[in-house]
Amino acid sequence: MKAFEKLNVDRVASRYTEHALFRAPHKPLLLLSILELIESKVITENRIEPSSDLVEAFWSYTSKVPQGRRMHLWLPFHHMQSESFWELIDHEGNVSTQKSQPKSVRRLRNRISHARFSSAVWNRLQSPEGVKSAKRTILEYHFSREAMNALNGQGKINLETTRLYDTLSDDQGSPEGTEKPVRDRLFRKRIQNAYQHRCAFSGLILKNPNDHTAIDAAHIHAWSDSHNDRIQNGMAISKLCHWAYDAGLITVTKNMQIKVSHWVRHEQHEHVNYLLELDGMPFHLPENPTHHPNEQHFEWHRKHRFNKW
Numbered sequence: 231m232k233a234f235e236k237l238n239v240d241r242v243a244s245r246y247t248e249h250a251l252f253r254a255p256h257k258p259l260l261l262l263s264i265l266e267l268i269e270s271k272v273i274t275e276n277r278i279e280p281s282s283d284l285v286e287a288f289w290s291y292t293s294k295v296p297q298g299r300r301m302h303l304w305l306p307f308h309h310m311q312s313e314s315f316w317e318l319i320d321h322e323g324n325v326s327t328q329k330s331q332p333k334s335v336r337r338l339r340n341r342i343s344h345a346r347f348s349s350a351v352w353n354r355l356q357s358p359e360g361v362k363s364a365k366r367t368i369l370e371y372h373f374s375r376e377a378m379n380a381l382n383g384q385g386k387i388n389l390e391t392t393r394l395y396d397t398l399s400d401d402q403g404s405p406e407g408t409e410k411p412v413r414d415r416l417f418r419k420r421i422q423n424a425y426q427h428r429c430a431f432s433g434l435i436l437k438n439p440n441d442h443t444a445i446d447a448a449h450i451h452a453w454s455d456s457h458n459d460r461i462q463n464g465m466a467i468s469k470l471c472h473w474a475y476d477a478g479l480i481t482v483t484k485n486m487q488i489k490v491s492h493w494v495r496h497e498q499h500e501h502v503n504y505l506l507e508l509d510g511m512p513f514h515l516p517e518n519p520t521h522h523p524n525e526q527h528f529e530w531h532r533k534h535r536f537n538k539w
Contacts, residue, residue, distance in 0.1 A: 231363060231364065231367045233313060233314060233315050233351065234261065234364055234367045234368055234371070235367055235371045237257045237258065237313065237372070238257075238312045238313060239253050239254040239255075239256070239257055239258075240253065240254035241253050241254075245299075246297055247295075247296065247297055247298065248374055249295045249296060249297070249373065249374050249376065249377040250295055250297065250372060250373060250374075250377065251372065251373065251374060253372065255292075255295050255297065255301070255372060255373070256301055256305050256306035256309075257306040257309070257310060257313075258368045258372040258373070259288060259291045259292055259295065259301070259306070260288060260303065260306040260307060260310065261364070261368055262287075262291055262365065262368055262369075262381065262385070263284055263287035263288045263291060264278055264284065265355070265361050265364055265365050265368075266287050266385055266388055266389065267283060267284060267287060268355055268361055269358070269361050269389060270388075270389055270392040270393070272392065276346045276347055276349075276352040277344045277346060278344055278345045278346065278347070279343070279344045279345075280303065280304070280307055280335055280338050280339055280342075280344075280441075282441060284303065285303055285335060285440070285441045285442060286419075287388060288301075288303045289303075289442055290384055290387075290388060290415075291381055291384060291385075293384075294377065294380035294381050294383075294384050295373065295377050295380075295381070302334075302335075302440050303335055303338075303440060303441075304331070304332050304333065304334055304335050304337070304338040304440065305331070307338060307345065308331055308332055308338065309331075310345070311326075314348065315347050315348040315350070315351040316345060316346075316347065316348075317345065317346050317348075318342045318344075318345050319342060319343050319344050319345065319346060320341065320342050320343060321342070321343045323343070326341065326342050328341060333439075334439035334440055335439065335440045335441040336439050336440075336441065337439075365385075369381060369382070387409075387411045387412050387415060388415070390409075390412045391412055391415045391416045391419060394408070394412070394416050395416060395419055395420065398420075400461055400518075400520045400521065401460060401461075401462070401520070402460065403458060403459045403460040404416055404417070404459055413459060416459075417447055417449075417459045417464060418446075418447040420447075420461050420464070421447035421448075421461065421464040421465065421466050422443060422445055422447055422466055424461050424464075424466070424516045424518065424521040425445070425465065425466030425514075425516050425521075426516075426517070427443045427445050427466065428445070428466060428514055429445055429466060429467055429468040429471060429514070430465040430466055430467055430513055430514045430515070431467060431468065431471040431475075431480070431488055431508055431511075431513070431514070432468060432471065432508065432514075433514045434468070436468060444468065444469065445466045445467065445468060446466070446467050446468070446469055446472045447464055447465075447466060447467075448464065448465055448466075448467045448472050448475060448476070449463055449464060450463050450464065450465055450523055450524075450527035450528055450530075450531060451463055451526075451527040451530045451531065452476075452535075455530075455534075456527075456530075458527075461520075461521050462521070462522065462523055462524045462527070463523070463524065463527050464523075465523060470504070470505075471508075474505055475531075475535075476535075477537075478491065478531075478535040478536045478537040479491045479493065479494050479505065479537065480494075480505060480508065480536075481528065481531050481532050481535070481536040482513050482523075482528045482531075482532075483528075483532075484525060484528075484529075486512060486513045486515070487510055487511065487512055487513065488508045488509060488510065488511045488512070488513060489509065489510075489536075490505055490506055490508060490509040491536065491537040491538065492537075492538065493537050494506065
């Protein structure tokens with residue numbers, strides 16, 4: 231706990247906000263993300279990989295501690311080497327001695343296999359009490375009261391999302407009464423994983439160098455009308471295609487082809503050519519047939535949202 235209190239972080243006050251007590255919040259946020267994955271049983275051994283789960287947890291927490299600059303997971307993952315309780319392990323199983331920054335999650339993964347805590351820290355985190363104590367220490371010593379409340383709230387959302395993700399079958403939606411932040415995050419996670427972060431319209435896998443996805447999860451039959459958030463009523467889609475679909479400018483036919491509205495052909499707009507190129511192209515289905523969209527949902531969209539003129 232003392233090690234988590236006295237982290238080696240940048241203390242140039244002008245670079246950071248009061249949310250992080252005018253200190254760099256990167257290491258505390260990474261530790262909170264790891265503790266969440268330990269608590270939810272995603273991490274079960276002393277092997278902390280820069281996984282997609284860790285990236286998503288880290289990004290969810292950074293949004294609650296605004297700093298006016300983008301925070302990257304590779305930065306604290308690499309620089310935690312300055313702490314006595316953290317080691318980076320390369321792909322040959324040796325402790326990494328590289329000091330240069332990897333500059334992206336992709337490069338970090340190429341360089342190292344995983345990180346590990348010291349035995350003393352890892353053993354302390356094997357009990358629920360140990361994890362709670364560690365979280366409390368990090369929150370109290372590194373964040374303002376306002377930020378503590380926001381981070382605690384996000385942690386509860388993340389844990390409930392993971393619990394539901396692990397228990398729901400493919401044909402189930404969120405249980406009745408699920409709070410909107412949990413429902414939204416759960417739907418997004420299920421759809422993005424079902425489509426493997428591939429846009430169903432363009433076929434592109436859109437992730438930035440830090441492994442953060444640019445793919446949205448969209449309801450086929452609008453949630454406001456259907457209240458249906460099963461996987462079969464969702465699709466992974468880029469932001470432009472998401473906007474065009476919601477606006478009724480593109481849809482999907484009975485034979486799973488993309489159809490573009492005639493209206494688009496007469497509109498002078500910078501994105502029109504891109505949309506026109508999608509006309510007649512196949513809709514990219516998930517690999518698992520149980521995740522395929524229900525045609526009835528597209529039928530609703532064609533009838534109620536698609537602009538045929």
